[in-house]
Amino acid sequence: MASLRTRRAFRRLEVEARRQQLLETGARLFTERGYEDVSMSEVAAAAGISKGLLYHYFPGKRAFFAATLEAAAQELRALTVTDPDLPALEQLTAAVDAYLGWIEAHSESYARLLHSAGALADVASLVQRVRDETAERIVAGLGGDEPSPALRCAVHGWLWFMDGACLQWLQAGREPPRERLRELLVGTLAAAAGLAV
Amino acid sequence: MASLRTRRAFRRLEVEARRQQLLETGARLFTERGYEDVSMSEVAAAAGISKGLLYHYFPGKRAFFAATLEAAAQELRALTVTDPDLPALEQLTAAVDAYLGWIEAHSESYARLLHSAGALADVASLVQRVRDETAERIVAGLGGDEPSPALRCAVHGWLWFMDGACLQWLQAGREPPRERLRELLVGTLAAAAGLAV
DNA sequence: ACGCCTTGTTGACCTTCGGTTAGTAAGCGC
DNA sequence: GCGCTTACTAACCGAAGGTCAACAAGGCGT
Structure with a gap:
């Protein structure tokens, strides 16, 4: 009788904590099933x-989905910055x-990022921004200064190559070994760039 | 007064004609805006x-969208079959x-096919089927008989390379010339395969 | 301890979507 | 003309994305 009027109190979280929790929940659900099959x-x-x-935390479903991938994209982008003083190779x-x-450590996020790249315009531009950059x-x-159109094609193509090869790599249970794959990737860029000069 | 009861007669079309009309309409709309932004x-x-x-002609939105791409995928797949008696190169x-x-002739369909490749499971499998095959x-x-995992990665990667390079090619106004791009593509496959043996 | 005030949070509400179905009429064969 | 097949419509449904006024958790000054 006592708790008839207990309107089920709720817990108040700090903005950033709540935001993080929502992103994690969303990431989990979106990974399990697709974007379309998960409702807000x-x-x-x-x-x-x-x-x-x-909806107070995210302006819409698309934005929420994109936000779910943003962190991964950021990390991935950060990895490609290297010490410019070292030799190019x-x-x-x-x-x-x-x-x-x-990729090895976050294979799920990676696969989701790629597979949903085309789904929404937002995500597509997210992936494209990383790739273009x-x-x-x-x-x-x-x-150098004035890159040929052929070289642009080669480099853009190679970035796709990387993702295609990596997806296949994950699917095949990380075979061949990582060092071998790395050599293949680096070697292919060298070859493609050489062909495109 | 005479036409008060004219319930707006409709035109009856043959099944195949109607189906074709719907596919064309859908293709146009889906190309203009994305899958999500077009309602049934x-x-x-x-x-x-x-x-x-x-809905009488197509079981659902996804299936309709996939059907919209099916023709393009079929054509594209048909192009890859070649005379097995000729030299490999x-x-x-x-x-x-x-x-x-x-691609040059159907750049819109091609771009749409690729950009929406990841959107729905149906479409993804459509593209993947073409690529895998x-x-x-x-x-x-x-x-030969027992391809190495590395070779699989190389070939899968190269198919992605192709699409990435082609997309960039279209975006750059079909520069470099087609023959040049073809050489780049063929050469890159040769190089990647060589690296992966 | 108490009440105030900020703001994280709710739940009812709206529109539109994908999808279903009972029924209507076009147009062909007789 | 007459009926029969079937392409076709329109009204309908549950659930989706999205909005909003009102509510209450909990820190703060007193």
Whole structure:
């Protein structure tokens, strides 16, 4: 009788903590099933909050999904910055190795990032921004001031190559060994760039 | 007064004609805006029919979208089959050239196919089926009976390379010339496969 | 201890979506 | 003309994304 009027008190969280919790919940659900098959109500329920609060933290479903990937994209992008004083080949090798290491550690996020790249315009631009930026840096490092269209194609193509090879690599249970894959990737860029000069 | 009861007669079309019309309408709308931003009601309205009829022809939105891409995927897949009696390099060159030709002629469908590749599971599997099949054929032609994991990565990666390079090519206004791009593509496969043996 | 005030949080509400179905009419064969 | 097949419509449904006024948790000054 005593608790008839207990309106189920809720816990008040700090903004950043709540935001983080929502992102994690969303990431989990979106990874398990696709973007389309997860509803905002569901995310809210899984996080133990109301739908309204979810919309208080994120302006919409797309934005929420994109935010879910943003962190991964940021990390991935950060890995490609290398010490510019080192020889080009060493920089490349180091960057590729770091990339592979991250993928190994976050294979789920990586696969989700790629597979949902085309789904929404927001995510597509997210992936494209990372790729374009990386491509620009590589092109600049390779082609000097005035890079040829062919070189641009080669570098852009190579970035796709990397993702295709990595996806296949993950799917095949991380075979061949990481060092071998790294060599393949680095070697292919060298070859493609050489062909495109 | 006379036409007060004219319940707006509708035109009856043959099944295949109607189906084709719907696919074309859908393709147009989906290309203009994304998958998410086009509603089934909208498609029906644009085609001048009821939503119910649209659902009579296609079991759901995803299936409709996939059907919209199916034709393109079929054509693209058909292009990769070559005369097995010719030398391997000639086969490859011919297939790549045909691929580039198709892309040039259907750049919109191609871009849409790639950009929405990850969106739905149906479409993803559509693209992946084409890629896997092509990869299998190339791997078989290159690696004999027991292809190494590294070779699989190389070939899969190269298929992605192709799409990345082609997308960049289209975006840059078909620069460099098609023959040059073809050489880059063929050369890169040769190099990657060589590295992966 | 108490009440105030900020703000994290709710839940009812709206519109539109994907999807279903009972029924209508076009147009062909007789 | 007449009926029969079937392309087609329109009204409908549950659930989705999205909005909003009101509520209460909990830190703060007293």
